[in-house]
Structure formats: C-alpha cells, structure tokens
Amino acid sequence: MNRRKFLLATVALAASPVLTVRARDDAMSMQNHRIEKLELSDAQWRQRLTPAQFRILREEGTEPAYSSPLNNEKREGTYVCAGCELPLFTAAMKYDSGTGWPSFFKTLPNAVGTKLDFGLFLPRTEYHCARCGGHQGHVFNDGPEPTGKRYCNNGLALKFIPDQA
Template structure:
C-alpha cells in the first residue's frame, strides 16, 4: 500500500503586547520510500530527482520555454520558480535568477572534482540542479541551472 506521509509544521508567534497574532508559514515535508518514488516518477525523473543525475543539455522540455506561469517540483508539486525569474542563459538547461523564497535548499557539492552548490526541493529533497554566480547582473547575479525533467510548468490563468 502506497503511503505519503506529510509532516505538518506550524508555529504561532505573538507580538510583545500579546494583541497581534502572526502565523508562520505552514510547511510540510514529503516522506516517501524509494519504492514509492520509483512507482511515481518516470525512470529519467527518478535518476535526476532521487539519484542526482543530469539530463543532457539542449534536450529538456523547458530550456527554451518562456510562457507566463509557475514551475513546480515534478515529484511533489512544490512551487519553485516563477516565469518572471526565467532567462535564456544558452547553457542548455532552464535557467532562473531566483527561486521562490523558502522553496529550495542549498548544499555544497564537491562531486566530480567540482566545487558548486546543489539545489534541492525544500519539500521532498528532490535534486533540481545547481546554482552559479554567473547569472544576470541586472537582477540577482544567480543562475539556477535546472533539469527540465525535475520541474513541471503550470501556465498562468488568462
């Protein structure tokens, strides 16, 4: 039997005078077995999202895709990037200059003799790609080099 367990974390904070209530963002972590991921994802998605693989450059569905909308994690649906953050870096993978705040995690990656920063989904830990400091200087200066297979596009409502 397939189960996806969502752990909900919610905190309530009160101001100093006790009158104003603020509720912190509710976040949930997806906990799924590798067998469940294999059943849910295509073999290519599994290789990239769960085994930290990389799709071949210039082959992914979204590397030259510039419609208005939102890009979400292909594994769990977590919103990751808006189309306003997407730009053409001509690197062969979809590139964004920023992620939605709190949507991704950053981890040092020294695999293959390189020194870089891995980007994973904050909700399911799926590997998305890497972030580099060679993005547009007019915005953040960052380039989130993202595997097309790790994301899904949701068009903006017209």
C-alpha cells in the same frame, strides 16, 4: 597527505564559514515559513516518477543539455517540482542562459535548500526542493542582475503550470 586530499581539505576549510552562515540563514528563513516535508520510500518514488525523473530527482543525475522542452517555454506560469509540485520559480524569474538547461535568476521564497557538492572535484552548490528533497540542479554566480545567480535546473525535475487566461 597527498595533493588531492590537501586541496580538498583546504577548500572545505575555506568554505566552512560560508556554509555556517548559509545554514544559519536557511534555518532562520525556514522558521518564518514551515514547509511540510514529503518523505517517501524509493518504491513509492519509482511509482510516482518516470525512470529518468527518478535518476535526476532521487539520485542527483543530470539530463543532457538542450534536451528539455522547458528551455523554449515562454508562457507566463509557474515551474513546480516534478516530485511534489512545490512551486519553485515563476516565468518572470526565467532567462536564456545559453547553457542548454532551464535557468532562473532567483527562486520563490523558502522553495529550495542547498548543499555543497564535490561530485566534480571542485565544490558546487547543489539545490533541491525544500519539500521532497528532490535534486533540481546547481546554482552559480554568473547570472543576470538583480541577483547575479544562475539556478541551472534539470527540465525533467520540473513541471510547468501555465497561468490561466
């Protein structure tokens, strides 16, 4: 076994109790509020989304930092999944993280699911829309109080719906 495989195995073993608890908690919270899943073929998703949105939402891509107009969005309203319009965040949950992507310190209840992502070698927690499974971004433990979380979202994975005045 080489060092890389050993390191990956060690990280996976260390993370397994956390993943078991997270999966149990996700399943328990989903029992309280069922969200009807939206499953479409790749061809249907390509009709519904722009090519850039498809790359992000369906292929787990990432848009360039500071490219989203949602970074500067300051109005009251709701951020919904660009794939299926499930509400994910409110404007009150948004903050300026300085990272170049729209960031939020919490999600609406039952709005997202998570999985461990080894795409950059070190594990990260990827989150996705609970309805359509569309990739939104990654969550980190360096956000503001009260949660300490930073949901770092791709702007193209979201639509903003302003509150009616």
